[in-house]
Amino acid sequence: MSIADNLAFIRSGLPENVTLVAVSKTMPADKILEAYNAGQRIFGENRVQELLAKKPLLPEDIEWHFIGHLQTNKVRYVVPAASLIHSADSLKLISAINAEAKKTGIISEILIQVRIAREETKFGMDPADVPSVAADYVKGAFGNITLRGLMGMATLTGDNDQVRKEFTFLSEIFNDLKKDIFAGDPRFNILSMGMSDDHHIAVEAGSTMVRIGSSVFGHREYN
Ligand SMILES: *Cc1c(COP(=O)(O)O)cnc(C)c1O
Secondary structure (H helix, E strand, O other): OOHHHHHHHHHHOOOOOOEEEEEOOOOOHHHHHHHHHOOOOEEEEOOHHHHHHHHHHOOOOOEEEEOOOOOHHHHHHHHHHOOEEEEEOOHHHHHHHHHHHHHHOOOEEEEEEEOOOOOOOOOOEOHHHHHHHHHHHHOOOOOOEEEEEEEEOOOOOOOHHHHHHHHHHHHHHHHHHHHHOOOOOOOOOEEEOOOOOOHHHHHHOOOOEEEEOHHHHOOOOOO
């Protein structure tokens, strides 16, 4: 199966309101161009250096999403390069993104990454802390950020019930915020959840954006 076939197959299984982010981490520019030529325009990268190296090699109308853990000292590189940062996972990081966006003279679009998985190693904001950050945002604490929604990663497990429980939990937080805090703000409308192996469950639970790598490009080889 070619990358174009893979993309067509994945898209055919997604509802129309769900956006596909092709996760191109570790993939060389020619593979990304192959996906681009098949109509894909949104790509996800999780390492700052890799994003900065690939972006100039590829068409300018690509939307690059940053999906990896972001350290505050790398924020200044990511803010001008990424059209959406999925992985804002602390107040400190959100403040740093806001400050950098202000300095650059742009508005950065972000998602708050929420910790929903059982694994201790997964990054993300504690779910209990999300409402107060969202409330600060709505009060105008971050003038150079648009908070577009939430992102989460489920536990890596074959236990589909567990995965469904975690995605449903995040979906409920998203819907509660939408109703209680963002009432009337149509920009808070992205729920980023679901990867190659669990995106069907994520979509059933209300995902509006899936991040899919290996099912598009094939298996990654890390060095
Ligand atoms: C790698 C990665 C993905 C895609 O994973 P696949 O299993 O290859 O689809 C999605 N989200 C994040 C944050 C990732 O790092």
